[in-house]
Amino acid sequence: MLITFEGIDGAGKSTQIRKLTTHLRNQGEEVLTLREPGGTEVAEKIRTILLESRHDITPVGELLLFSASRAELINEVIRPALLEGTTVILDRFFDSTTAYQGYGRGIDLPTLRSIIALSTDGLQPDITFYLDILPEEALIRKFSEKSIPLAFDNEELDRMERSGLDFYQKVHEGYKTIMQQEPSRFVSINARQSIQEIHTLILKTLKGRLPNPLP
Ligand code: ADP
Ligand code: TYD
DSSP: OEEEEEOSTTSSHHHHHHHHHHHHHHTTOOEEEEESSOSSHHHHHHHHHHHOTTOOOOHHHHHHHHHHHHHHHIIIIIHHHHHTTOEEEEEOOHHHIIIIIIIITOOOHHHHHHHHHHHHTTOOOSEEEEEEOOHHHHHHHHHHHTTOOSOTTOTTSOTTGGGOHHHHHHHHHHHHHHHHHOTTTEEEEETTSOHHHHHHHHHHHHTTTSSSOOO
16 A cells, blocks of 8 residues: 655654554555655655755756655555565655646646656555645744754755745645546645644544554
């Protein structure tokens, strides 16, 4: 089973993934947790290129680098794990590309879809949790996590985080459109709730859907 988490930076994805992974492992489930971009030697190198703030990268270059990282991760890690029956939890997948490079950077959607199809070889998540929060609020969490003032030119931010509020608003709108197109795959959760409330909702949703259902 492939479970993915989506949402803008600071929505709380990593926090929920950590809790879910611990919970499932305590139930005896084989779980592999990964984040995009990254997860293989090559993909981690691509991650560094993409996120280091000193690089200037064109939208097309960015799309191809995220896609290259994804192709490596799927081929080397995700497909083999799924074939063994492991539950794979992914912090971001191709919906991030549609939201950030498509709606955020403005790459045309038919081109983007064909590149996603090529890089994923058709792999689809079984379920996608979308943590919904306004960009302003999510980014305030990021700034306070890093203990830095609210300024998008701050050098402590990574290259993507420096894209500015307008960009994140487009990404946020983009996610809404993506979810409307595939309502059966997405579970949208209000990310302003407490960490524990969100965790409980995720467990409730997964109950009965995992290969070894949760008690
Ligand atoms: P993401 O992986 O989506 O970027 P994180 O899980 O790293 O988000 O969370 C970003 C920051 O927000 C962290 O400091 C985290 O402790 C905090 N956080 C996560 N979930 C919540 C929540 N439900 N309410 C308040 N703060 C949260
Ligand atoms: P990361 O720190 O892993 O995410 P987060 O800030 O949510 O904890 O950073 C990954 C960044 O890359 C994030 O800004 C989203 C962006 N991204 C894309 O633009 N396109 C993609 O396809 C992926 C996977 C990520």
